[in-house]
Amino acid sequence: MTPVRTTCPYCGVGCGVVATPHERSGAAIAGDHDHPANHGRLCSKGAALGETLSLENRLLHPEIDGRRVSWERALDAVAQGIADIVARHGPDAVAFYVSGQLLTEDYYAANKLIKGFIGTANIDTNSRLCMASSVAGHKRAFGSDTVPGLYEDFEAADLVVLVGSNLAWCHPVLFQRLEAAKHARPQLRVVVIDPRRTETCDIADLHLALKPGSDVALFNALLAELDRRNLRAASFVSEHTHGLADALAAARASDVGLCGLPAADVATFFDWFAATEKAVTLYSQGVNQSSAGVDKVNALINCHLLTGRIGRPGMGPFSITGQPNAMGGREVGALANTLAAHMEFAPADIARVGRFWRAARMATRPGLKAVDLFDAVGRGEIKAVWIMATNPVVSLPNADSVRDALGRCELTIVSEVVRTSDTVDACRIRLPALAWGEKNGTVTNSERRISRQRPFLPAPGEARQDWWIVAEVARRLGHGEAFAWRGVADIFREHAALSMFENDGRRAFDIGAMAGIDDAAYDRLAPFVWPAPAGGDRGGRRFFADGSFFHADRRARFFAVTPRAPEHAPDEAWPIRLNTGRVRDQWHTMTRTGRAARLAGHRPEPTLELHPEDAHAHGVADGDIAEVSSSWGRAVLRVHVTDTICAGEAFVPMHWTAQLSRAGRINAAVNPAVDPISGQPELKHTPIAIRHVNVAWHGTILARRPVMMPDLPYWVRIKGAGHHAWLLAGDQPIEAARRALSAAMRATNPGPWIEGQNGTAAVIADGRLEAVLSVGSAHDRSARDRLAPFMALARLDDGQRASLLHGGAADDRGGEICACFGVSHAAVEAAIAGGATSFAEIGARTLAGTNCGSCRPEIRALLRAARPRKVA
Ligand SMILES: Nc1nc2c(c(=O)[nH]1)N[C@H]1C(S)=C(S)[C@@H](COP(=O)(O)OP(=O)(O)OC[C@H]3O[C@@H](n4cnc5c(=O)[nH]c(N)nc54)[C@H](O)[C@@H]3O)O[C@H]1N2
Ligand SMILES: Nc1nc2c(c(=O)[nH]1)N[C@H]1C(S)=C(S)[C@@H](COP(=O)(O)OP(=O)(O)OC[C@H]3O[C@@H](n4cnc5c(=O)[nH]c(N)nc54)[C@H](O)[C@@H]3O)O[C@H]1N2
Ligand code: SF4
Numbered sequence: 114m115t116p117v118r119t120t121c122p123y124c125g126v127g128c129g130v131v132a133t134p135h136e137r138s139g140a141a142i143a144g145d146h147d148h149p150a151n152h153g154r155l156c157s158k159g160a161a162l163g164e165t166l167s168l169e170n171r172l173l174h175p176e177i178d179g180r181r182v183s184w185e186r187a188l189d190a191v192a193q194g195i196a197d198i199v200a201r202h203g204p205d206a207v208a209f210y211v212s213g214q215l216l217t218e219d220y221y222a223a224n225k226l227i228k229g230f231i232g233t234a235n236i237d238t239n240s241r242l243c244m245a246s247s248v249a250g251h252k253r254a255f256g257s258d259t260v261p262g263l264y265e266d267f268e269a270a271d272l273v274v275l276v277g278s279n280l281a282w283c284h285p286v287l288f289q290r291l292e293a294a295k296h297a298r299p300q301l302r303v304v305v306i307d308p309r310r311t312e313t314c315d316i317a318d319l320h321l322a323l324k325p326g327s328d329v330a331l332f333n334a335l336l337a338e339l340d341r342r343n344l345r346a347a348s349f350v351s352e353h354t355h356g357l358a359d360a361l362a363a364a365r366a367s368d369v370g371l372c373g374l375p376a377a378d379v380a381t382f383f384d385w386f387a388a389t390e391k392a393v394t395l396y397s398q399g400v401n402q403s404s405a406g407v408d409k410v411n412a413l414i415n416c417h418l419l420t421g422r423i424g425r426p427g428m429g430p431f432s433i434t435g436q437p438n439a440m441g442g443r444e445v446g447a448l449a450n451t452l453a454a455h456m457e458f459a460p461a462d463i464a465r466v467g468r469f470w471r472a473a474r475m476a477t478r479p480g481l482k483a484v485d486l487f488d489a490v491g492r493g494e495i496k497a498v499w500i501m502a503t504n505p506v507v508s509l510p511n512a513d514s515v516r517d518a519l520g521r522c523e524l525t526i527v528s529e530v531v532r533t534s535d536t537v538d539a540c541r542i543r544l545p546a547l548a549w550g551e552k553n554g555t556v557t558n559s560e561r562r563i564s565r566q567r568p569f570l571p572a573p574g575e576a577r578q579d580w581w582i583v584a585e586v587a588r589r590l591g592h593g594e595a596f597a598w599r600g601v602a603d604i605f606r607e608h609a610a611l612s613m614f615e616n617d618g619r620r621a622f623d624i625g626a627m628a629g630i631d632d633a634a635y636d637r638l639a640p641f642v643w644p645a646p647a648g649g650d651r652g653g654r655r656f657f658a659d660g661s662f663f664h665a666d667r668r669a670r671f672f673a674v675t676p677r678a679p680e681h682a683p684d685e686a687w688p689i690r691l692n693t694g695r696v697r698d699q700w701h702t703m704t705r706t707g708r709a710a711r712l713a714g715h716r717p718e719p720t721l722e723l724h725p726e727d728a729h730a731h732g733v734a735d736g737d738i739a740e741v742s743s744s745w746g747r748a749v750l751r752v753h754v755t756d757t758i759c760a761g762e763a764f765v766p767m768h769w770t771a772q773l774s775r776a777g778r779i780n781a782a783v784n785p786a787v788d789p790i791s792g793q794p795e796l797k798h799t800p801i802a803i804r805h806v807n808v809a810w811h812g813t814i815l816a817r818r819p820v821m822m823p824d825l826p827y828w829v830r831i832k833g834a835g836h837h838a839w840l841l842a843g844d845q846p847i848e849a850a851r852r853a854l855s856a857a858m859r860a861t862n863p864g865p866w867i868e869g870q871n872g873t874a875a876v877i878a879d880g881r882l883e884a885v886l887s888v889g890s891a892h893d894r895s896a897r898d899r900l901a902p903f904m905a906l907a908r909l910d911d912g913q914r915a916s917l918l919h920g921g922a923a924d925d926r927g928g929e930i931c932a933c934f935g936v937s938h939a940a941v942e943a944a945i946a947g948g949a950t951s952f953a954e955i956g957a958r959t960l961a962g963t964n965c966g967s968c969r970p971e972i973r974a975l976l977r978a979a980r981p982r983k984v985a
């Protein structure tokens with residue numbers, strides 16, 4: 114089959130992928146050497162894309178109330194339901210909740226329907242949880258939501274400051290580019306500003322583990338210090354900016370002591386920043402997901418404006434985006450408070466967009482932002498909600514209230530690729546969408562580069578692309594003409610035409626050059642960076658080097674910002690600060706990465722990371738089960754004790770859902786405080802209490818077919834190669850538990866139950882291992898690794914059967930490090946003990962780190978630990 118060039122559906126790096134399909138639901142995946150974002154590299158998640166394409170748990174037909182219906186019926190029900198609610202309660206009783214994982218064309222269609230034809234701006238996107246503070250900060254400073262720089266600026270810089278970014282795990286290919294640049298030019302310094310010592314710190318020359326939420330105080334102090342040292346770019350500031358005096362006064366008044374950092378480290382950071390013209394400040398969710406998120410953004414932009422370090426090679430503030438099309442969503446204006454093509458809810462813009470769309474009923478004011486939107490659903494003010502390509506029952510804060518709100522809502526519609534998810538399960542009308550590899554369109558990455566996602570697999574079942582579903586509903590609502598696109602190229606041209614419509618250089622986003630391309634050119638479209646105005650230069654330029662900003666007077670704004678503590682402070686009842694985020698090999702709510710067995714080894718469970726002092730104080734040890742609770746809800750997790758976080762703080766990954774765990778869905782406990790300007794939730798900071806959960810036993814199950822877990826305080830389901838695995842723990846007596854688990858396992862994996870030694874028992878039918886259980890009073894981390902090879906055998910011979918049932922515990926391999934080749938910590942450590950001193954030698958002995966490279970930071974940490982003074 115012919116290889117197809119497309120773009121990775123995960124992070125905002127936007128790597129080019131070459132996919133070569135080999136069967137209905139399979140493809141060989143490689144990095145695209147010609148794509149400027151990755152030059153052929155892929156991280157562990159990208160490299161495993163081929164394993165996520167199966168049709169298992171795909172939603173393949175429309176459903177109403179759990180029953181399969183025709184598209185006609187489903188679309189009629191959606192359209193009639195919306196029309197009816199608008200007639201009875203007005204357009205504001207309808208809402209869409211969409212996603213940065215929609216393609217630009219899908220996104221454009223959804224936004225056009227609700228804002229131009231249903232007549233409400235009650236559409237928000239999961240970018241509210243992700244980029245809203247950056248958007249607002251950009252607009253305050255620049256007058257437009259514009260990322261000034263390009264990826265090559267990291268490579269050209271002499272100082273890269275990473276603020277609230279775990280780049281090594283969340284944008285691994287950019288991390289690798291930065292690492293390579295640092296290797297080539299050792300004078301390139303890296304500073305990491307993060308309360309946790311993450312894998313990203315591995316290449317850092319300095320790590321500032323500041324107090325959570327204190328970034329404004331740090332950047333205020335930097336601003337004051339830069340000014341004190343006369344580093345003001347005098348003519349740039351006087352000719353192209355406003356507001357420095359106020360910003361400086363606020364900066365001088367704020368106290369860097371709030372950051373709780375060693376004075377010498379702060380001084381080093383300031384010295385480096387002061388001395389380095391080519392400085393990039395890259396920032397992510399440690400900045401955005403905060404009740405002071407917008408102020409954090411402006412605090413760091415202030416420093417770049419003061420020094421005039423913006424828009425030139427190797428310098429500038431750089432907001433790195435999370436989702437593959439977070440930027441596309443901003444371009445089509447799908448946030449509740451923006452209009453399409455970088456326009457706002459100003460009367461002239463409303464009229465302009467309405468004119469361009471020939472809108473039947475144009476929204477005239479901003480709609481509700483995500484957290485408020487679901488509150489309004491809960492209060493019954495919003496009576497119809499249509500969710501597309503996002504899983505809010507897992508990803509919104511105070512998530513149980515989101516689920517309850519959906520349960521009470523009159524009309525709940527979800528467009529999804531999976532048949533079951535925490536959100537799908539809560540919605541009545543389910544519409545099957547095309548997934549990555551099937552859908553067709555464009556995405557924009559963090560450096561404003563627009564790339565094609567191209568289909569390489571046939572559409573499965575009755576699934577249709579999101580834009581088509583929207584257009585069919587629009588047609589039924591009587592707006593067929595405005596949605597009469599024949600395909601995605603039509604939508605892209607319309608989007609491009611709107612970007613240049615009455616623009617005259619007033620709006621940064623202009624891809625007018627694309628308004629007239631034909632279908633063939635769209636199909637061939639090579640990745641390009643905007644702006645790309647009609648007839649203009651399409652060189653993919655940076656913004657703002659010339660000092661021309663997008664406020665009416667063309668000047669940038671300094672913002673006076675004052676440190677503000679997170680909205681909810683820890684107290685006696687909730688003494689620990691909960692921070693949340695990501696792990697290397699999982700993507701969000703795991704509906705796709707959770708299908709790949711090779712991505713399950715690195716972090717198989719939802720963990721609560723705790724500092725040793727706090728673990729001790731709470732009577733919990735590594736491997737124990739603990740409950741996290743807050744004013745909002747609770748979760749139950751596996752304890753991991755580590756000194757990578759500070760005392761008083763805890764970290765839990767956001768990924769686990771009710772599908773994959775008993776109670777690992779951490780957002781049930783996360784507070785719904787938001788930034789007052791951006792409405793972005795404070796996902797990095799919730800006061801919590803921790804309680805040791807007493808369990809009598811720990812167990813591991815591997816089974817060919819899914820097992821319905823009995824009621825237990827803790828279980829987590831893990832994808833294995835050709836089987837499912839569960840890690841569990843319970844409080845009933847161990848013998849009672851064995852009986853209950855045996856019954857549950859045999860219900861779906863029938864066959865004789867055979868008891869072995871050391872707590873092992875198995876279902877073996879016709880010589881094949883169908884399911885196996887291992888239980889004991891202690892947590893046995895190695896059980897899954899010991900049992901998995903037996904599941905891979907077609908038949909057990911006598912020796913294999915004896916070693917399965919009577920073998921002792923295996924050595925603990927310390928968890929997996931390399932996802933591509935399944936290499937454990939223990940194997941890498943053995944290679945180091947055997948004399949390997951470099952990546953190359955470890956790779957030669959174990960293969961670890963020789964494919965995608967995502968595990969290199971962890972390998973290097975082991976090398977460092979073995980030879981403290983020698984850096985790999
Ligand atoms: N593997 C993987 N990669 C992903 C994703 C994924 O799900 N999995 N998701 C993608 C998406 S949508 C996004 S938005 C990005 C997110 O990418 P990142 O923002 O890099 O990831 P996070 O882990 O959410 O948070 C980053 C860091 O912020 C730190 N932090 C917490 N509080 C503060 C604070 O007050 N100040 C500072 N300075 N730092 C703080 C946390 O300790 C954490 O290490 O990742 C993208 N890439
Ligand atoms: N505690 C905590 N919570 C967080 C965060 C955090 O750091 N901490 N981060 C927040 C951030 S930055 C983000 S971006 C969000 C992400 O949170 P979500 O957007 O809720 O997470 P995903 O799992 O990516 O959800 C995407 C859904 O769309 C489906 N899907 C995939 N492709 C398509 C398609 O083409 N069409 C349709 N219709 N459906 C599709 C997938 O199956 C999946 O169910 O989580 C936020 N929540
Ligand atoms: S860094 Fe990884 S997840 Fe991000 S786009 Fe590239 S391959 Fe995909």
Ligand SMILES: [Mo]
Nearest residue numbers: 242243435436
């Ligand atoms: Mo995100």
